[in-house]
Amino acid sequence: MSNLTIPVKQIDALRTLTFVIFRHNPADPNSTPTLQRYTVEEADSMTLFIALNEIRENQDPTLQFDFVCRAGICGSCAMLINGKPALACRSLTKNLPNEIYLAPLPGFSLIGDLSVDTGKWMRGMSERLETWVHLQEESINLSKLEERMEPKLANDIYELERCIECGCCISACGTAQMRDDFIGAVGINQIARFKLDPRDKRTDGDYYTVIGDDSGVFGCMTLLGCEDMCPKELPLAQQIAYMRKKMALATL
């Protein structure tokens, strides 16, 4: 079986890639937004994580971008890659054309170049929607057996909890680009997650007060860019439709 080789797709020929990258440093009053070009020799299995670090280490130490896990699980590195929001760390250059345009994720405040402040946005969303389990009783007896839960329900909750708050859905959302207070698919999905959770004592009426208007579930124009761009392939359209129905009924 020695004919087995590493199953990375073979590339016919490695290319010289041109990166066209949005540059702006808001901390510097002299900085104005520009597009800057860099060329990089492509390598086997090259991801944008590898390419951007190569640019920073060898060509331009001032280039700003965010990576943490570089494995597609922490949600730090979402950016516009040839116009589409995606996780840069798991985007392989071999799937991209010779010219690669990179821009920061719209809808979030710019820290510099490709780095945006998703953290502040997400914390604000969490505070506003209270994205935690609101328990019936304050104190938990840690020595006692845990509450039981149907195995399927636990799996269903996890399905919605897989969101990594990367911000792709916000940058792909027509409403979010028009109004700053729209909580987007990320927010609506989180409410759907807590609504599903029997440990959370909140009622539909409680949820209505936080998402029952145009900045919440009724602001969605059903363009569904969120679901198309979600790197975790979450069922966002279904959750928005479900929550909209529930919230409409909650007013009756």
Next chain:
Amino acid sequence: MKIIHTDTLVLGGGLAGLRTAIGVKRRGHDVIVLSLVPPKRSHSAAAQGGMQASLGHSNKGKGDNETIHFSDTVKGSDWGADQDVVRMFVDTAPKAVRELAAWGVPWNRIQQGNHQSVIDGKHVTLTETAESHGLLTARNFGGTQKWRTCYVSDGTGHSMLYTMSNQAIANDIPVHERMEALSLIHDGKRCYGAIVRNLMTGELLAYIAKSTCIATGGFGRLYRSTTNAVINEGMGAALALETGVAALGNMEAVQFHPTAIFPAGILVTEGCRGDGGLLLDANLHRFMPDYEPEKKELASRDVVARWMETHIAKGFGVKSRFGDHLWLDIRLLGKEHIETELREVKEICQYFLGIDPVTDLIPVRPAQHYSMGGVRTNFTGQSPTLAGMFSVGEAACWDMHGFNRLGGNSVAETVVSGMIVSEYIADFMESPEGEISVSSALIEKFYKKEQCLLASFNNKDHTENPFMLMREMQEIMTNNVAIFRDEVRLQEAVDKLLELRKRASKIYVESNAKGANPALVAAYRVQRMIKLALCVTYGALERKESRGAHSRQDFPLRNDEDWLKRTLATWPKEQDELPTLSYEALDITQMEMAPGWRGYGNKDRIDHPDTEIRQAEINKINQQFSQKHSNQSDKKSDDSANMQEALMPYKHLLPPSLQGDNERLMEEK
């Protein structure tokens, strides 16, 4: 200078830091968490497989308890762990998992009835009882006698971190994101907070606190080949080291995970093997049973990683243009299992390798994964030498892992240590020692020092590039200070690191650039990382034995007689070339479990004379209780607690709120 005051300053917004902050806040104290990144992006999120807690609900967990978890953990540590701390940990782990269950973690649950499973390469049917239905289930992990690892698919760390972070928000705990501590403010006896740099604006500020807790995770990025996130550069440990007073423990104890995908180094969980996955060589031969007939793929990580490298060295690796690797085969687990319980693994394979693990083999090779060593603390989490400085999680050497950590004990430690240490931090602050009086001159001194350091990089006579120095250091560590070590390679690494340290004093970056300035960040970090690398390497050079993950080819035996002790590294003066090493002996006469064979790995060792004496005492106590037990057969569970108490009392070390016994569905018969 802007100064921010608080009661407790927590450095790090991962699981350990957040749980500590919640505990302190609930005791009525103010707390601020500093985090390099938004807290939900911390490396805790990368923990896939699960969290060990001896609930014992499921078929294969039946009969599990704290004592078996204790025994597995001590054996895993190769007797390097502090057994008191291990007892505190195993006792609190079920409480931690239950707290998280109440807070919303969607732990996988037991489904009553028959299930298909894979054990030792064979398909088997396991039956779960009706009374266990809906309680937490658990999967198998390496080095454990029971299936004990509670999990949420293979996104356990993600779910835990989101729940914890949301709880921190619910408790109104401020997290100052993109903030990096550059030094601890102290007077040689007492810690008063930290000098901090804002990673968005470049602003320098001071945080003054009655207690400071380092929860910054591990230092995997000292290595080129690592599963760790790019933020795991050991800066918390470096800050402690640079006080010159606080010590780092067992820095040479570095874990390599058997299954990092090759060559990217991204982790695929131990759950792959726990659920029945196999390791194969170039001939598709399952080789682990040849080396470890009992535990096979599920020996501890240090042991499996060593056999993998041994097997590759014998020529059985799969050749590729990036070097040799082995295969991980999870095809036998089936599509449904992979797509529900190993979905992150599937995604990683799909995106980074272009393969589907349902039908394809996964190329793997061991990579750096975990730092057992770190900021040395006592059982309360406080530094024994710098009052007011605490540490939790991977950043700490609390010391429950000794020289090898078991899979599933890491995220468990983060939460457990946060629960315990936060109580001790609150106690400390409520005691007379908790008060501080710190002079503005002292704050100013530390502030100026960091200001000067940052300015010093802007010297046009200097030519070194910090990114290149980082690369070179990572190469040295991966080539010379990895799974197999010997004097020649370690000495060579020390020499090269000393050379690198000299060059690192000549780094040039444009340090007055506005804003984040990534080159400046690399400049000050790499200087500190080289110091940590010297602690790891010099500690490894001096430890002339093999224990757990520290494997010396020139000293292949574990040597309890000379080396059953913890390495302590300090750096008293900045101009010192090397860390100062001292050693803290582990007292066999107080151990609940005297040193012995782990049940896997090397059977030969050099015993300490105390071992035989202690073993005789332990046998005597065991005998007394088993005689007593045969007279009064209905009191067994009380007796096992009493026997444990006679061997090594520990309950008094736990905070009162965490001393309760853990309830289980079925007590062992």
